[in-house]
Amino acid sequence: MNAAEIREFRDACSAAGIAVTHQRQVVWQALRSMHGHPSPEEIYERVRPRIPAISLATVYKNIHLFIESGMFREVSLHHGSMRVETNPEPHHHLVCRVCKSIRDIDAETLGVAGKPRRLPDGFLAERYAIDILGLCAKCQKSM
Amino acid sequence: MNAAEIREFRDACSAAGIAVTHQRQVVWQALRSMHGHPSPEEIYERVRPRIPAISLATVYKNIHLFIESGMFREVSLHHGSMRVETNPEPHHHLVCRVCKSIRDIDAETLGVAGKPRRLPDGFLAERYAIDILGLCAKCQKSM
DNA sequence: CTATTAAACGATAATAATTATCGTTTGTCA
DNA sequence: TGACAAACGATAATTATTATCGTTTAATAG
Structure with missing residues (x-):
């Protein structure tokens, strides 16, 4: 990660009011380097080579913080559980x-x-x- | 449920190649009578007063059949697990x-x-x- | 109308995804 | 540099969903 990226990450953290930790930075960088729509597990696998001791829970917690603070988005806002459409109109x-x-x-x-x-x-x-x-x-x- | 509705349900079942059962009919009717975007649990609670012995698994199985056969839709096609958007472009x-x-x-x-x-x-x-x-x-x- | 058979059912175990708990470690800021 | 809140790792708990399996029921051929 280059200096500009590090600065961007630190700025985003201070704007969001969250601490700059090593784990958080590596998760953030992993997301930056990935394409498509990765799941938390996939992000976890991407981060593990760099921090073998990281916990999946930490990955989840940081993803949530990134989303809450607008650093990243979720693909679907309503993925929690299945919902059935009852309105037959377009x-x-x-x-x-x-x-x-x-x-x-x-x-x-x-x-x-x-x-x-x-x-x-x-x-x-x-x-x-x-x-x-x-x-x-x-x-x-x-x- | 009136005669026209029963006929519609039976026709839909035969078009989908599935059997007409009492449980299936009551789940279908419950969906017909509900508004918004109910979860399987909510549908289950709606059906229970009519069939106290019905299993939640039966409700799930029938919802899936209804969706596969096009009788109802899911609100979100990708609700299975969280996905993070990595593409920052609109x-x-x-x-x-x-x-x-x-x-x-x-x-x-x-x-x-x-x-x-x-x-x-x-x-x-x-x-x-x-x-x-x-x-x-x-x-x-x-x- | 009844026998056959596959489909559907209910109970419940299993799995997958996510969140909560808690004792320990680490940034932040005075 | 010390105090304290935030974050961490390990892991238990929870929630949503699916699979299994023995029993019941609908479809349909005769």
Whole structure:
């Protein structure tokens, strides 16, 4: 890791109000060097060669801190447990990042239908699922 | 449940090639009567007053069958485990419904940016997360 | 209408992912 | 440099889900 990256990491930690530790830095760097959408286990395996004694729990704790402080994002805000869609109408979701509530918004109201011009790698699109991430009215008030 | 609903359920079962059982019918009806995005536990609690001896495993099995056969949908196709986004560029996802792979597609290429005109209930939108659901090239070939 | 058979069921064990606990170690800041 | 909160590692606990297996039931051929 070069000096600029170290500085960036330290700045991000102080902005987030968290300590600069060796483990945290190595997890952060691992994420920086990875592509795609790694799971905590995969990140753990990536970090272990550098810190063989690190605990998986530490990896989880740091990932959560990174996400809370906006240094990284989660792929899905609602991956905790299976949910079944009961609304048969075409619609999308308003997802509150604080209380995790999900409200339906019908596709018409949203007005962002437009089909993509073309999809790379021969991907065959069947439908869109749009999550609008933000704050619900209640969580805006309590801030 | 009225006659038309029963007929619809039986037709859906025969189209899916699954048996019409009492438990299955009650789970289906429960889903029909619920709003929002219930979890398997919530569906189970809804069904229990009608079939006190039903097993949670039966509820899970039937939900899966309903989803496989297209009678209902899941809210999120990738809720299995946490994934961290490593791509810092604005982008969306091509999600294959068969192999569950996730490919990034940058927002520009997709070309469906358009902000919504207005959001109901005072929801404050911060960003969009768009999943394009369909079949990747590999899974198209193997069908 | 009944016998056959595969599918479905209920109970529950097993697994996977994640979180909590707790004693020890380490940054941070006065 | 010392005090103290934060972070760490080990691991127990929890939660969500899936697998197993013996029993029951629906589908259907006769």
